[in-house]
Amino acid sequence: MTFRSALIVGAGHGLSAALARAFAKEGMAVALAARAPDKLARLAQDTGARTFECDATQRYDVDAVFAKLDEAGATPDVVVYNASYRTRGPLIDLDPVEVEKAIAVSAFGAFLVAQAAVRRMLPNRRGAVFFTGASAGVKGYAQSAPFAMGKFALRGLAQSMARELSPQGIHVAHVVVDGGIRSARRQEAPDKPDSLLDPDAIAQSYLHLLHQPRNAWSWELELRPWVENF
Amino acid sequence: MTFRSALIVGAGHGLSAALARAFAKEGMAVALAARAPDKLARLAQDTGARTFECDATQRYDVDAVFAKLDEAGATPDVVVYNASYRTRGPLIDLDPVEVEKAIAVSAFGAFLVAQAAVRRMLPNRRGAVFFTGASAGVKGYAQSAPFAMGKFALRGLAQSMARELSPQGIHVAHVVVDGGIRSARRQEAPDKPDSLLDPDAIAQSYLHLLHQPRNAWSWELELRPWVENF
Amino acid sequence: MTFRSALIVGAGHGLSAALARAFAKEGMAVALAARAPDKLARLAQDTGARTFECDATQRYDVDAVFAKLDEAGATPDVVVYNASYRTRGPLIDLDPVEVEKAIAVSAFGAFLVAQAAVRRMLPNRRGAVFFTGASAGVKGYAQSAPFAMGKFALRGLAQSMARELSPQGIHVAHVVVDGGIRSARRQEAPDKPDSLLDPDAIAQSYLHLLHQPRNAWSWELELRPWVENF
Amino acid sequence: MTFRSALIVGAGHGLSAALARAFAKEGMAVALAARAPDKLARLAQDTGARTFECDATQRYDVDAVFAKLDEAGATPDVVVYNASYRTRGPLIDLDPVEVEKAIAVSAFGAFLVAQAAVRRMLPNRRGAVFFTGASAGVKGYAQSAPFAMGKFALRGLAQSMARELSPQGIHVAHVVVDGGIRSARRQEAPDKPDSLLDPDAIAQSYLHLLHQPRNAWSWELELRPWVENF
Numbered sequence: 001m002t003f004r005s006a007l008i009v010g011a012g013h014g015l016s017a018a019l020a021r022a023f024a025k026e027g028m029a030v031a032l033a034a035r036a037p038d039k040l041a042r043l044a045q046d047t048g049a050r051t052f053e054c055d056a057t058q059r060y061d062v063d064a065v066f067a068k069l070d071e072a073g074a075t076p077d078v079v080v081y082n083a084s085y086r087t088r089g090p091l092i093d094l095d096p097v098e099v100e101k102a103i104a105v106s107a108f109g110a111f112l113v114a115q116a117a118v119r120r121m122l123p124n125r126r127g128a129v130f131f132t133g134a135s136a137g138v139k140g141y142a143q144s145a146p147f148a149m150g151k152f153a154l155r156g157l158a159q160s161m162a163r164e165l166s167p168q169g170i171h172v173a174h175v176v177v178d179g180g181i182r183s184a185r186r187q188e189a190p191d192k193p194d195s196l197l198d199p200d201a202i203a204q205s206y207l208h209l210l211h212q213p214r215n216a217w218s219w220e221l222e223l224r225p226w227v228e229n230f
Numbered sequence: 231m232t233f234r235s236a237l238i239v240g241a242g243h244g245l246s247a248a249l250a251r252a253f254a255k256e257g258m259a260v261a262l263a264a265r266a267p268d269k270l271a272r273l274a275q276d277t278g279a280r281t282f283e284c285d286a287t288q289r290y291d292v293d294a295v296f297a298k299l300d301e302a303g304a305t306p307d308v309v310v311y312n313a314s315y316r317t318r319g320p321l322i323d324l325d326p327v328e329v330e331k332a333i334a335v336s337a338f339g340a341f342l343v344a345q346a347a348v349r350r351m352l353p354n355r356r357g358a359v360f361f362t363g364a365s366a367g368v369k370g371y372a373q374s375a376p377f378a379m380g381k382f383a384l385r386g387l388a389q390s391m392a393r394e395l396s397p398q399g400i401h402v403a404h405v406v407v408d409g410g411i412r413s414a415r416r417q418e419a420p421d422k423p424d425s426l427l428d429p430d431a432i433a434q435s436y437l438h439l440l441h442q443p444r445n446a447w448s449w450e451l452e453l454r455p456w457v458e459n460f
Numbered sequence: 461m462t463f464r465s466a467l468i469v470g471a472g473h474g475l476s477a478a479l480a481r482a483f484a485k486e487g488m489a490v491a492l493a494a495r496a497p498d499k500l501a502r503l504a505q506d507t508g509a510r511t512f513e514c515d516a517t518q519r520y521d522v523d524a525v526f527a528k529l530d531e532a533g534a535t536p537d538v539v540v541y542n543a544s545y546r547t548r549g550p551l552i553d554l555d556p557v558e559v560e561k562a563i564a565v566s567a568f569g570a571f572l573v574a575q576a577a578v579r580r581m582l583p584n585r586r587g588a589v590f591f592t593g594a595s596a597g598v599k600g601y602a603q604s605a606p607f608a609m610g611k612f613a614l615r616g617l618a619q620s621m622a623r624e625l626s627p628q629g630i631h632v633a634h635v636v637v638d639g640g641i642r643s644a645r646r647q648e649a650p651d652k653p654d655s656l657l658d659p660d661a662i663a664q665s666y667l668h669l670l671h672q673p674r675n676a677w678s679w680e681l682e683l684r685p686w687v688e689n690f
Numbered sequence: 691m692t693f694r695s696a697l698i699v700g701a702g703h704g705l706s707a708a709l710a711r712a713f714a715k716e717g718m719a720v721a722l723a724a725r726a727p728d729k730l731a732r733l734a735q736d737t738g739a740r741t742f743e744c745d746a747t748q749r750y751d752v753d754a755v756f757a758k759l760d761e762a763g764a765t766p767d768v769v770v771y772n773a774s775y776r777t778r779g780p781l782i783d784l785d786p787v788e789v790e791k792a793i794a795v796s797a798f799g800a801f802l803v804a805q806a807a808v809r810r811m812l813p814n815r816r817g818a819v820f821f822t823g824a825s826a827g828v829k830g831y832a833q834s835a836p837f838a839m840g841k842f843a844l845r846g847l848a849q850s851m852a853r854e855l856s857p858q859g860i861h862v863a864h865v866v867v868d869g870g871i872r873s874a875r876r877q878e879a880p881d882k883p884d885s886l887l888d889p890d891a892i893a894q895s896y897l898h899l900l901h902q903p904r905n906a907w908s909w910e911l912e913l914r915p916w917v918e919n920f
Contacts, residue, residue: 059326091391092349096289099341103333107379111329119322140389149337152386156378159370161321166916182905194905201906208898214916215872215884216891221911226856226904396686412675424675431676438668444686445642445654446661451681456626456674519786551851552809556749559801563793567839571789579782600849608846609797616842619830621781 003128003210005029007069007076009056009113010083011040014183015132018199019080020047022207029074033065050074056083056109057101066116077124078210079117081110081154082132086147099146106150111157118161118170125169128210131158135178135230162219171217173209177202178224195227233358233440235259237299237306239286239343240313241270244413245362248429249310250277252437259304263295280304286313286339287331296346307354308440309347311340311384312362316377329376336380341387348391348400355399358440361388365408365460392449401447403439407432408454425457463588463670465489467529467536469516469573470543471500474643475592478659479540480507482667489534493525510534516543516569517561526576537587538670539577541570541614544594546607559606566610571617578621578630585629588670591618595638595682595690622679631677633669637662638684655687693818693900695719697759697766699746699803700773701730704873705822708889709770710737712897719764723755740764746773746799747791756806767814768900769807771800771844772822776837789836796840801847808851808860815859818900821848825868825912825920852909861907863899867892868914885917 006023008016011032020030024047032040033054040051052068054061069075085105087098114129121127136144137151158174165172180186182196189195205223212218224230236253238246241262250260254277262270263284270281282298284291299305315335317328344359351357366374367381388404395402410416412426419425435453442448454460466483468476471492480490484507492500493514500511512528514521529535545565547558574589581587596604597611618634625632640646642656649655665683672678684690696713698706701722710720714737722730723744730741742758744751759765775795777788804819811817826834827841848864855862870876872886879885895913902908914920 091345091394092352094341094345096342096345100338103338103383107383108330108333111324111375111379112326115321115324115326122322137386140386140391140393142390142394145341145387145390145394148386148390149341149383150386153333153337153379153383156367156370156380156382157375160372160375160378161370163370163920164321164372164375166918169916171916194903197906198903201903205898205902205906205908208895212895212913213884213888213891216887216895216913217916218895218912219914219920222908223902223906224909226859226861226907228856230853230909393690396688399686401686424673427676428673431673435668435672435676435678438665442665442683443654443658443661446657446665446683447686448665448682449684449690452678453672453676454679456629456631456677458626460623460679551805551854552812554801554805556802556805560798563798563843567843568790568793571784571835571839572786575781575784575786582782597846600846600851600853602850602854605801605847605850605854608850609801609843610846612846613793613797613839613843616827616830616838616840617835620832620835620838621830623830624781624832624835 003028003078005031005074005076006078006080007031007033007065008080008082009033009054010081013039014181015199015202016082017043018203019206020049022200022203023078024048026207028078031069031074031076056113057104059112062112062116066120075120076117077121077127079113079128080130080132080206081113083109084134084150086144086150088144088147090143091145094146099149102146102150103153106147107153107157110154114157114161118165121170122168128171129161130173130175130206130209133158133174133176135176138176159219166217166219169214171209171212171214173218174220175206176220176222178222178230179228192227195225197223197225233258233308235261235304235306236308236310237261237263237295238310238312239263239284240311243269244411245429245432246312247273248433249436250279252430252433253308254278256437258308261299261304261306286343287334289342292342292346296350305350306347307351307357309343309358310360310362310436311343313339314364314380316374316380318374318377320373321375324376329379332376332380333383336377337383337387340384344387344391348395351400352398358401359391360403360405360436360439363388363404363406365406368406389449396447396449399444401439401442401444403448404450405436406450406452408452408460409458422457425455427453427455463488463538465534465536466538466540467491467493467525467577468540468542469493469514470541473499474641475659475662476542477503478663479666480509482660482663483538484508486667488538491529491534491536516573517564519572522572522576526580535580536577537581539573539588540590540592540666541573542592543569544610546604548604548607550603551605554606559609562606562610563613566607567613567617570614574617574621578625581630582628588631589621590633590635590666590669593618593634593636595636598636619679626677626679629674631669631672631674633678634680635666636680636682638682638690639688652687655685657683657685693718693768695721695764695766696768696770697721697723697755698770698772699723699744700771703729704871705889705892706772707733708893709896710739712890712893713768714738716897718768721759721764721766746803747794749802752802752806756810765810766807767811767817769803769818770820770822770896771803773799774824774840776834776840778834778837780833781835784836789839792836792840793843796837797843797847800844804847804851808855811860812858818861819851820863820865820896820899823848823864823866825866828866849909856907856909859904861899861902861904863908864910865896866910866912868912868920869918882917885915887913887915
């Protein structure tokens with residue numbers, strides 16, 4: 001099964017950029033939706049990706065991105081939801097507005113994007129919707145209740161969707177990224193090689209999921225550096 | 231360790247009523263907060279409970295309830311969050327407004343109530359905050375994404391709080407109710423005795439959690455009828 | 461539902477003794493089976509318990525204990541499996557004979573005891589079989605493969621039995637004891653009160669499980685000190 | 691990172707054959723160890739694989755296979771444990787000898803093979819040990835206690851090893867095969883395409899794990915057909 005068109009939501013410079021490059025290399029048209037898409041100009045140039053300004057927590061923003069892709073004949077058959085927001089601290093010090101935002105960006109936006117995506121995939125009974133999770137989605141850490149709420153909710157969405165939509169031909173997967181991701185600003189210490197996840201390595205696992213035939217699908221995959229405690 | 235004053239949020243006629251009776255029987259002052267507290271008149275009479283109108287998803291409603299309890303010298307040392315909201319159906323048919331509500335009532339409201347409760351408990355380094363979960367919080371069922379999101383998020387909140395607050399003397403627990411609850415409207419078939427959970431039986435397990443000494447606390451407890459598939 | 465007769469297998473001075481006392485206090489006849497039952501003389505005196513020499517990994521030993529209890533009219537309707545054996549160390553240094561023993565004592569013996577118990581309970585469609593697990597049964601720790609194998613296997617047995625036997629009236633539960641247990645030899649530091657589980661506190665949770673009506677059974681319960689990391 | 695030499699233990703005609711072909715295609719030397727290796731003649735011819743007679747539950751059998759591979763300069767840097775044994779039925783009808791065998795083949799043999807493998811890998815601080823698990827290793831099904839015990843124990847071994855050995859450069863993974871595997875004897879119904887796992891598809895996921903760079907390792911991967919209930 002080959003895929004033609006990918007949409008990555010929550011696009012930044014790390015994992016989303018690596019995914020964009022990996023998908024483009026596979027010959028797929030790529031679209032990137034982010035709150036500040038001007039940061040993506042270089043990436044768009046490299047990958048030929050369309051970029052869209054989109055607040056994934058806003059239904060009409062999400063719908064508009066999909067409508068434009070429809071018009072362009074680039075309705076995505078692969079969608080990756082990569083946005084998240086966190087706020088940390090002792091429970092009693094958390095700002096409820098920030099908590100709402102953490103849940104909205106990490107989980108509710110994922111629902112909005114998934115719903116728009118699946119509406120387009122179901123008639124063809126094929127497509128892939130992948131969610132970028134975190135270890136916070138399987139383990140609620142102290143002083144991190146908002147992120148736990150958002151990422152647990154995201155995992156609940158993904159698992160419910162996998163049960164509903166897999167038998168309808170849509171591959172739903174939840175990737176648990178457990179560890180820090182290497183970036184321009186965040187490099188591992190020389191004496192701790194490979195202690196941060198390489199975005200390109202993560203992207204290779206997304207590609208593998210995409211290539212799995214439907215008789216052997218994974219709905220969840222954990223990825224962590226060899227030296228990460230878990 | 232004895233507790234003096236319990237607040238039950240999301241009070242209806244089933245589990246909340248059973249909890250109110252069980253707590254009152256233990257000699258505790260009981261308060262009930264619900265969106266439509268007039269339905270609780272009879273229960274309030276039976277248990278001597280104070281009742282409050284409260285939309286748990288609204289920060290100021292929640293704060294007001296706690297403020298009134300403070301004034302009355304009935305600041306709760308036991309708080310049970312029992313509210314939830316669900317909407318069901320194929321992912322593509324779900325109303326985003328209802329999805330937001332499911333998350334808000336099932337999880338965000340729990341955060342608001344927990345935060346207000348813990349602020350009052352921490353200075354004494356004692357108290358109990360219990361959340362009523364569901365099997366939907368550990369397993370995302372098909373066509374039930376909103377409830378999965380809400381109840382997974384609730385479990386993430388509870389687990390994060392347990393890790394943060396247990397060492398500060400606050401017992402945080404998440405009770406997974408797996409099965410239907412017996413009520414006036416919902417009775418089990420005569421040939422399937424005990425196939426629905428008795429609210430009083432559930433309440434006994436909450437009481438047991440409350441009585442656990444801090445050297446042997448449970449943070450999670452599943453309850454299901456003997457004949458329930460799981 | 462009242463229970464008449466309890467058998468505790470793997471009886472030592474800690475949790476088994478606390479269970480024996482708690483069951484005896486409830487008016488139950490108590491039997492203790494252990495490899496070295498002479499150590500149990502004092503406990504037997506205190507609780508009126510019968511004691512049996514039994515290597516739980518040996519089928520004929522197990523059968524003999526049950527046969528003697530049958531003859532004495534004390535066929536147990538409550539059975540607790542409390543035996544375990546561990547060996548630790550880097551994987552490459554482990555002695556295979558010790559690994560086999562860890563699995564045999566922690567899990568295979570549990571099967572033998574459970575089978576003998578359930579054969580006697582099924583005709584009455586009532587009874588309780590409880591297994592003492594450990595955090596090692598839900599999380600495989602480094603340098604502790606043998607205990608992980610034994611305790612994971614025990615949990616698999618318990619979960620399979622719960623699914624099979626709950627609908628036949630037999631309450632199967634697995635108690636995850638996460639933390640050290642207080643004993644004559646092992647006392648908590650004065651500045652870390654309640655950092656070890658009190659055997660009597662654990663026993664109270666076993667009793668609670670025993671008292672749960674069948675419409676609200678728990679199949680698993682975790683217990684840990686307030687200050688335990690998890 | 692490239693691997694040179696793979697050993698597959700518990701080799702039959704399904705997954706093991708697919709793995710042998712996939713590894714051989716990657717240019718690796720392949721060895722197959724099974725109780726009845728004469729059945730493997732054709733596969734050995736196709737893949738150039740060495741074959742060994744080996745009862746994986748017998749320490750000296752296991753050691754002999756590794757010793758022969760050492761002598762041949764084909765010490766494996768990839769080992770897959772693929773053996774399992776099951777017996778089913780109501781708990782009270784199970785034959786204890788069969789239960790012991792299920793645990794021994796499914797889990798204790800895995801320990802023996804893993805220990806021999808890791809002893810050879812640790813000096814180089816590289817290698818891969820993969821275990822073929824089953825849904826029975828994460829969920830204990832009714833009337834299937836022996837398989838649950840064996841596969842839970844296998845998962846405990848794998849998780850403990852992953853925690854211990856990943857930071858030493860050895861990739862340990864547990865693949866949860868959830869569903870029936872397609873074979874000459876077992877074909878899916880024409881109206882249920884892809885309802886059985888294709889061994890070659892499973893093998894592709896093992897290869898993917900093998901190719902993961904150490905900064906983004908998976909320790910567990912579930913695979914199931916799109917239409918499988920879970």
